[in-house]
Amino acid sequence: MDRTREGPARVSGAALSGRSAAGVPLRRTGPRAVLRRHRWFLAVFAVGAALRVAAMLGYRPALWFPDSYTYVVTALRPSPDLVRPAGYSMFLRLLEPFHSFAVVAFVQHLLGLALGVIVYLVARRAVPPALATVAAAPVLLDAYQIQLEHLLVSDVLFALLVLAAVVVATRREPTTGTGAAVGLLLAAAALTRTVGLPLLVVVAAWFWLRARRHRGRPGRFRPLAALLAAALLPIGGYAAWFWQTHHRVGIIGANGVFLYARTMSFADCAVMRPPGDLAVLCDPRPPALRPPSQEYIWNDDSPLVRLPGITFRASTDALAARFAVLAIRSQPLDYLASVATELGRTFTWERQVYPTREIYDLYEFPAASPEPPARHPATVGHRLAEREYERGPVRTVVAEPYAGVLRAYQGVARLPGAVLLAVLFVPPVAAAARRLTGGRGYGGAAGWALPWTAALVLLVVPAATAEYDHRYVLPAAPLACLAAAVALRRPSGRRAG
Numbered sequence: 001m002d003r004t005r006e007g008p009a010r011v012s013g014a015a016l017s018g019r020s021a022a023g024v025p026l027r028r029t030g031p032r033a034v035l036r037r038h039r040w041f042l043a044v045f046a047v048g049a050a051l052r053v054a055a056m057l058g059y060r061p062a063l064w065f066p067d068s069y070t071y072v073v074t075a076l077r078p079s080p081d082l083v084r085p086a087g088y089s090m091f092l093r094l095l096e097p098f099h100s101f102a103v104v105a106f107v108q109h110l111l112g113l114a115l116g117v118i119v120y121l122v123a124r125r126a127v128p129p130a131l132a133t134v135a136a137a138p139v140l141l142d143a144y145q146i147q148l149e150h151l152l153v154s155d156v157l158f159a160l161l162v163l164a165a166v167v168v169a170t171r172r173e174p175t176t177g178t179g180a181a182v183g184l185l186l187a188a189a190a191l192t193r194t195v196g197l198p199l200l201v202v203v204a205a206w207f208w209l210r211a212r213r214h215r216g217r218p219g220r221f222r223p224l225a226a227l228l229a230a231a232l233l234p235i236g237g238y239a240a241w242f243w244q245t246h247h248r249v250g251i252i253g254a255n256g257v258f259l260y261a262r263t264m265s266f267a268d269c270a271v272m273r274p275p276g277d278l279a280v281l282c283d284p285r286p287p288a289l290r291p292p293s294q295e296y297i298w299n300d301d302s303p304l305v306r307l308p309g310i311t312f313r314a315s316t317d318a319l320a321a322r323f324a325v326l327a328i329r330s331q332p333l334d335y336l337a338s339v340a341t342e343l344g345r346t347f348t349w350e351r352q353v354y355p356t357r358e359i360y361d362l363y364e365f366p367a368a369s370p371e372p373p374a375r376h377p378a379t380v381g382h383r384l385a386e387r388e389y390e391r392g393p394v395r396t397v398v399a400e401p402y403a404g405v406l407r408a409y410q411g412v413a414r415l416p417g418a419v420l421l422a423v424l425f426v427p428p429v430a431a432a433a434r435r436l437t438g439g440r441g442y443g444g445a446a447g448w449a450l451p452w453t454a455a456l457v458l459l460v461v462p463a464a465t466a467e468y469d470h471r472y473v474l475p476a477a478p479l480a481c482l483a484a485a486v487a488l489r490r491p492s493g494r495r496a497g
Helices: 003-009 031-037 039-058 066-076 087-098 101-124 129-141 143-150 155-171 176-190 196-212 222-246 255-263 314-330 332-347 357-362 376-389 402-410 417-436 446-465 476-487
Strands: none
Touching (some): 031 039, 066 087, 087 101, 087 155, 087 176, 101 476, 129 143, 155 176, 176 222, 332 446, 417 446
């Protein structure tokens, strides 16, 4: 018999058993095998997609937040806003040809699903499919995440830009192209929400530390240079536009106002002894009897708001900044205690009615159609939204039974703050366990450090410069879950599962 002709028809026993000659399981690549391997994630993804469809059907065309109207004005009348950078407004501008806020909400839901997919795919390289699915589940299934995606606010876009930047930065050894891509993503994030600016410093430090590991290698700092150039050029261009419009340095003009409001939770003028021009910003009430910090920005009774002119003009912002700096220098321990208190609100089990009942309710799926805005700046955005963007009514229509399903779901399905805190503890605990076991335990991959640090920055910076707000927490959750999954990688470096 011709053995050469027989060979192709013969199948080894190792192949029949699904194992290589070395005893390592062979990876099946057919569609059914792929579906079977990722079945847990696909099931969670399908539930998350169905919930988002329910949101689209139950709340049409979208849900509105007070900031939404400003974003619409900037999108339709492009000009750098004094309070918020224009990144999200440009996102709205890109979708404006559809003349539908339902399309905006649909795209934001796609971005939310993309967050879950990215977390799963990256975590899957470190841990088995079931654990990677657990890491992706919060962003896919958290009812408040889904509600945030249905709100016309910048946070979901910002979260995706940041997660993409972190993943690209840690995916492999940095190159010049990697640095440029990360820089552009971080610039887009910073121009969407200003809390992205500290992340640029964090990621640049990450690139610098990785470059130091390769002493003597030519061009080892090129990725860092590309990162900084790609990030600073668009940010600098936006700053030039801001200067041309407002004759002020920066990308927003409200830093002093927000920091002033932050310090009013503890500032004591008897301790500070401010000069006469700053004394007008004092509040004689004891800190325990004062309203939440944001009331000092928007409430007509605020000492800052009572000053002549608009709250965010250059002279008022500079005055507020001087007061805030004096308060922090005079009462540094009170400031740190206040920051710790605001940060602590992030990690409670139950959600607090904070900063006000009005804001708290805006993060809940409503039972009835919300009323149109009453404040003049918001009414301008509302009219533009109807006449030029939607070209029709924009008031949210609540449709049952879909809306009722989501309200019931929101009562039980969320990521509690205490669980988020536990997730943040996983990477350092895993790393410590690895050191104690001489490298035999979990936590061998240093890749968790950047997403973990980025998550902390997204939680701490708002608490230090503004105040706690639930929507500021949600963009940190995918990073924290990803860091926890990567930290649980076995030190062999071999792909899990």
